[in-house]
Amino acid sequence: MAEVSLKNIVKTYGDVRAVDDVSLHIHDKEFVTLVGPSGCGKTTTLHMIAGLIDLDGGHIFIGKRDVSELDPKDRDIAMVFQNYALYPHKSVRDNLLFPLRMRKIDKNTADQRINRAAKILSIEQLLDRKPKQLSGGQQQRVALGRAIVRDPAVFLMDEPLSNLDAKLRLQMRTEIKHLQQELQATMIYVTHDQIEAMTMSDRIAVMDKGKVQQFGTPDELFNHPNNVFVAGFIGNPPMNLIPAQIVSEGGDKKLRMGQITFAPQSARVHDLINKAVGDKVVVGLRNTAIHMVAAGTPSAINTQVYTVEPTGDVTYVQANIGDKMCTISSPDVAYRGRLGDPITLKLDENRLYLFDELTGKAIV
Amino acid sequence: MLKNIWKHRWDYPYLLPALGVMGLLIVYPFFYTIFLSFYDTPSSRPEIFFVGLDNYRELLRDETFLLVVKNTLIWSVFGTLCPFLVGFLAALLVNQKLPGLNFARGLMIVPYAMGFVPASHAWRWIFHGDFGVITGTLQYLGLIKDPIPFLQSPALIMPSLILVNTWKSFPFVMIMVYAGLQTIPESLYKAARVDGASAWSQFWEITVPQLSNVLMVTSMLMFISNMNQFTLIEIMTGGGPAYLSEIIVTWIYHSSFQTLRFGLASAASVLLFLVLIVFSIFYVRTLTRSAVQG
Ligand SMILES: Nc1ncnc2c1ncn2[C@@H]1O[C@H](COP(=O)(O)OP(=O)(O)OP(=O)(O)O)[C@@H](O)[C@H]1O
Ligand SMILES: [Mg+2]
Numbered sequence: 001m002a003e004v005s006l007k008n009i010v011k012t013y014g015d016v017r018a019v020d021d022v023s024l025h026i027h028d029k030e031f032v033t034l035v036g037p038s039g040c041g042k043t044t045t046l047h048m049i050a051g052l053i054d055l056d057g058g059h060i061f062i063g064k065r066d067v068s069e070l071d072p073k074d075r076d077i078a079m080v081f082q083n084y085a086l087y088p089h090k091s092v093r094d095n096l097l098f099p100l101r102m103r104k105i106d107k108n109t110a111d112q113r114i115n116r117a118a119k120i121l122s123i124e125q126l127l128d129r130k131p132k133q134l135s136g137g138q139q140q141r142v143a144l145g146r147a148i149v150r151d152p153a154v155f156l157m158d159e160p161l162s163n164l165d166a167k168l169r170l171q172m173r174t175e176i177k178h179l180q181q182e183l184q185a186t187m188i189y190v191t192h193d194q195i196e197a198m199t200m201s202d203r204i205a206v207m208d209k210g211k212v213q214q215f216g217t218p219d220e221l222f223n224h225p226n227n228v229f230v231a232g233f234i235g236n237p238p239m240n241l242i243p244a245q246i247v248s249e250g251g252d253k254k255l256r257m258g259q260i261t262f263a264p265q266s267a268r269v270h271d272l273i274n275k276a277v278g279d280k281v282v283v284g285l286r287n288t289a290i291h292m293v294a295a296g297t298p299s300a301i302n303t304q305v306y307t308v309e310p311t312g313d314v315t316y317v318q319a320n321i322g323d324k325m326c327t328i329s330s331p332d333v334a335y336r337g338r339l340g341d342p343i344t345l346k347l348d349e350n351r352l353y354l355f356d357e358l359t360g361k362a363i364v
Numbered sequence: 365m366l367k368n369i370w371k372h373r374w375d376y377p378y379l380l381p382a383l384g385v386m387g388l389l390i391v392y393p394f395f396y397t398i399f400l401s402f403y404d405t406p407s408s409r410p411e412i413f414f415v416g417l418d419n420y421r422e423l424l425r426d427e428t429f430l431l432v433v434k435n436t437l438i439w440s441v442f443g444t445l446c447p448f449l450v451g452f453l454a455a456l457l458v459n460q461k462l463p464g465l466n467f468a469r470g471l472m473i474v475p476y477a478m479g480f481v482p483a484s485h486a487w488r489w490i491f492h493g494d495f496g497v498i499t500g501t502l503q504y505l506g507l508i509k510d511p512i513p514f515l516q517s518p519a520l521i522m523p524s525l526i527l528v529n530t531w532k533s534f535p536f537v538m539i540m541v542y543a544g545l546q547t548i549p550e551s552l553y554k555a556a557r558v559d560g561a562s563a564w565s566q567f568w569e570i571t572v573p574q575l576s577n578v579l580m581v582t583s584m585l586m587f588i589s590n591m592n593q594f595t596l597i598e599i600m601t602g603g604g605p606a607y608l609s610e611i612i613v614t615w616i617y618h619s620s621f622q623t624l625r626f627g628l629a630s631a632a633s634v635l636l637f638l639v640l641i642v643f644s645i646f647y648v649r650t651l652t653r654s655a656v657q658g
Contacts, residue, residue: 050554051557052558071557072557072560073557073558073559073560073561077558079554081555083549083551085554086555087555087556087569087570088552089573089574098556099559099560102556102559146555150559
């Protein structure tokens, strides 16, 4: 059993709260990803779990043990570093052997484990090379190999794919996911790429400014974002977030976005509006929740095309709603509007999110 | 290539003065020394006489010269080893993130920054039997009665010189190793800690192999410059007493300009040159290899 619990862990550097009261409970054999923009504290959190950085507060449990004060070597973890950190003067075989040798594992067992790892990662023919003689993808496999020979309770990986080209990244993504299931290991994975997080993880912790903004399954994060930050971070293209003001016109509450006044038709949105504390809110709409409709459709919004971005299987249209540039999926892939072409948009009220502008919190 | 040379044909005359000076000061003496090593150069007469390999034979049979060779080896080996160990340890120390180390680092460089001449004079006085600060202090404290003749006693003279050289050159090793340590990525140590390596294993499995080129280059440079160390020894002891601290370079100087045996001294120079060229080739090899490896 290797569940991992972070209980209110804190790390400060001077005035910077790099990790600010983070608590997560990660189940055994779970694939959990920490995702967030640069500088949000992902690496720091991971290094604290590894024991490479001391805690300024809180506790870390691996299994049932409190490991907060233990050395990295006593935590039963293995780590893959962002730049791989292979030992440059050692051959691939000696790189894989090193963690075993340091743990005084006998030669036969060590050889077996190295061969098994080499086979899983298909690096058997590279064992006698030095890291410098390997491509980025091969080095990455060796770094994975050095982690799996140990057979640790928990794998920690810090952006292991960020140095690879796009195609290789896609391939390794699948391989790592597969590996984790094959090894039945608990995995804590760091990335700043939300697509990587969405495709690989059982659950994702979205971090910003040292805090966990939301911890949940990819579905939960995509469909029920806790706040504006998560809404804007998860999903590609990002959710359209339009500042709006709640106004009363003839006893009816409406949303004013720039010059546009939008009168919601559904009870659901009226309900959300009634729950808002102040009158300043942010309207959240995914690109698929804004539909291009025929001109003259009732309670639709009229605007103009800014750009059209064909990607092959989807065509995105950029257009202003209120004062905010929004991305919309065109229903017709072949649509090729030009700058200034009039279009009519209908908002999907079942999939409209409302956030408090001040706190950023979702109104539910 | 040829085209390039032709294109720059009017630039070459500008090199002539520099080439001329080099020819006069390096190329001519170099070949003239080899030439002289096959001649007898009696000080009483203006002529010189061809003697073949006699000078070399005499050197290898001369007990004084063999003592000088032995001194040179002791001096070069221990004069490299001691500063090397001290400098290495100092580098490891100043590489720690402790308060006050910036100041210590600056202070430790002082001996290296000081010239050989003033340093040698200063140490000659420090070691002096009658007026030296070491003997004086020990006598004042009542720890010894008689003065300690550091630079006279056969047992103390080489260790004393090596001590001064250690003091003088350890900062060089420290700077080289410290610079080398800065280039080792922190992540290697992190990986090693996760892999279960103790501080001791980290030192031997990461620090030393990562520094191997720096260590080779530094020790070779030190060794070569020690073999050529004229100033320190000439000022502190002049090679004496009784050849106890004479090394090949000081011996060459004394045989040519004091006893005026230019032929013999030239033969010794050629031998020293042959030894040094071997080390220099190793040095250049290591240097280019490390440059190629990045
Ligand atoms: N050794 C340190 N000294 C001072 N500040 C640090 C140190 N390490 C990290 N920080 C700060 O802590 C914050 C979190 O850094 P961290 O490396 O965890 O970010 P990250 O989420 O991994 O970012 P990235 O995606 O760029 O790797 C940053 O503001 C960073 O500047
Ligand atoms: Mg990072």
